[in-house]
Amino acid sequence: MVAEHVVLVETVLPLDTRHGRRRLADALEPLWPLAAPSPTPPPQAGEGPGVRVLAIDTETTGLAGGTGTAAFMIGIAAAEPDGVRLRQWVLTAFAGEAAMLEALASSLAAADLMVSYNGKTFDLPLLRDRRRLQRGPALPEPPHLDLLHPTRRLFRRAWPDCRLATSERRLLGLVREDDLPGSEAPRAWRDYLAGAPSDELAGVLRHNALDVLSLLALGPALARSLHEPTSCGADACAAAAIWARCGERGHALSVLEAARERLDTRGALELARTLRGAGRVAEAAAIWERLAAAGSREAAERLAKYHEHVRRDWTRALDYARLLDQGPEARHRRRRLKRRLAAGQGRLDL
Template sequence: MNSSPKKSLADKLKSLGVKVGATEHPRPKPAEHTPIESVVPGDYRQTHYGETFVYEQRYPLNHLHGDIPLLPTTPLPDLLSAWAKDERISRLPIEKFVFFDTETSGLAGGTGTYAFMVGAGRFEGDEFILAQFFLRDPSEEPAMLEALAEFIAPCEILVSYNGKSFDAPLLQTRYRLHEMPIPFQDYAHLDLLHLARRLWRDRLTSRTLQSIEEHILSVGRTSEEVPGYEIPYLYFDYLRDKNAEPMKGVFYHNEIDILSLAALLNHAGTILADPFGEGVNHSLDVIAIAKLFEDLHQWDEAAHLYEHGLEGKLPQEDFMRAVKRLSILQRRRGDIEEAVKWWGRAAEDGHIYAHVELAKHYEHRTKDFVVAKEYVLTALEMVKTEDFPFHEREHWLGELNHRLERLKRKNKSSKKRN
């Protein structure tokens, strides 16, 4: 009896559909490289350190960014120079300003962080030139820094948004690391973030540049926009894959930042030059400008602005804060009659400080101790109520009781003389 030959293990595996032996797997296709010049129509600039990629755009001076032209429609006011503590800001022509912003490899700063893109814009002739300097590779940084230095050479004033704290120090560090002179070392620096906080802190919950764009400049970003926090990751992906396509959104993000800086400077200069004009259409903005004038010791203008702002619609808390500042300012200016008027308004709304100021006025200026005593007694009743803040009560009780005893003595002495 013939038996069939015994199957080998390989035969058994083959019968089960298992492939035996080494199989050559197809290699994955390498990722397609998309060079940056195919994404944005820039060119290469030659420097002493080699070439660097630059994308340059030009805008007419009447270009509107949101509702605001790029070119200031009025000379920048002296108030802006006084606030920034640099007279060059209102003295030099707009061609001396350079608006700049960086996109970086990280947000922490320090020597390990570098700017892979620097956007800079300046006015020249009848155009606004916006140049974006881009690192195809970190090794090109010296070339990029030199090209940037050449672009900003005609200028003397930096304009940024948080640039004093982040962008300018970061670039200074990079120039020093490469032992290159810092081109903006002696420039004035106008950081519009700090000005935006002064002007819109009470009205806007956020003063990020995009919030200012939305609420002040009427700028809306398109679908090309990429969030700022994603930008470092997009760049590292580009370095790894050499696919520049996602960089298009980063160029757009940086471009809008620069245009917004120019428009914001124009708008801020306009409303500070003419705070009673059409550009200031919110009472809280008027009060904010009044505070700025007051802090810069321009008291007459500040007083008029406070009064103008109080004529509009204000939340009650903001209204009373403005009344308090105005009344104290009027006293400082020597306009006691106006101060008394506003103290009276605040006293009617139950503000302790106003009662105290009126008590001082009637005690020391008009010598009407009876009226002064009435204001003190009314204030004491308010302080003793259950809903009065406990942490303030002890302070006011001490002051008011001391004032009351003194008024009693003065009133008694006055009666004896009469």
């Protein structure tokens, strides 16, 4: 017990512990480009303690949020050179909430990066509100990587859903057995406070522990999927967009080119856009021509601009402009091209 009405359960797991088909040592792998800048590597043995990447998950009295909802359990996990340190605080009465949040604040202050799953929407706002109600100072908040968002971007087209259990099964090979559903956790905790045996509360602790350990393993697994997205069913366009946002346009182009044969219209348009940005305009135009022939209005618009401004071939530019919708911009483009042709400028193939 760390304070009155708060119990701390602390465990250190060896790095070679299996978590699905992964090892917990994977949690030491870099998260680039998901997290930018990539967090500092954990210290080596003998260099002193230091929490770098901190996974966090809460078990709460309800899922609706608001001031009537509180966290009765907070779990955090951090990969260190000697193992993964798992800490779980459990309230035995609401009077211990301030002490629990103070203990959490100390751990957050030592972290370089915090990872969660839907934590930006649920866990962190809830903890902020509870800290405010306890009249405590604001919780330290290191840079926060909510893994739900890149998971959705990468896999929403391929998976039936992007729940944590689905991510665990697909990316980590982890299938939970005899796991107490999270929806049952509030009842199990209330029953424990009312004097029931601790068996079901132990199930809540195990459920929470699996959550935070999965978060440590999922970050590197998602980062690996960005290098070869098609090998794990990820959306190559989404992977390329993540690389591009980090300024790694070469990686973005490589990912799209590797997936060229599997790209749909949306992906092919993104490949063409990226090729154009890399100065490979003729290759981009070849993709636009194929897509325009298949009925893509966006590809036709790109070709109208290409032939007007790059090739200076106003006849072909007008041919593609005629395929566009009847919006004001398209009408203006057609009138401008017709004026150029009527002026006898014809084609200047520079």
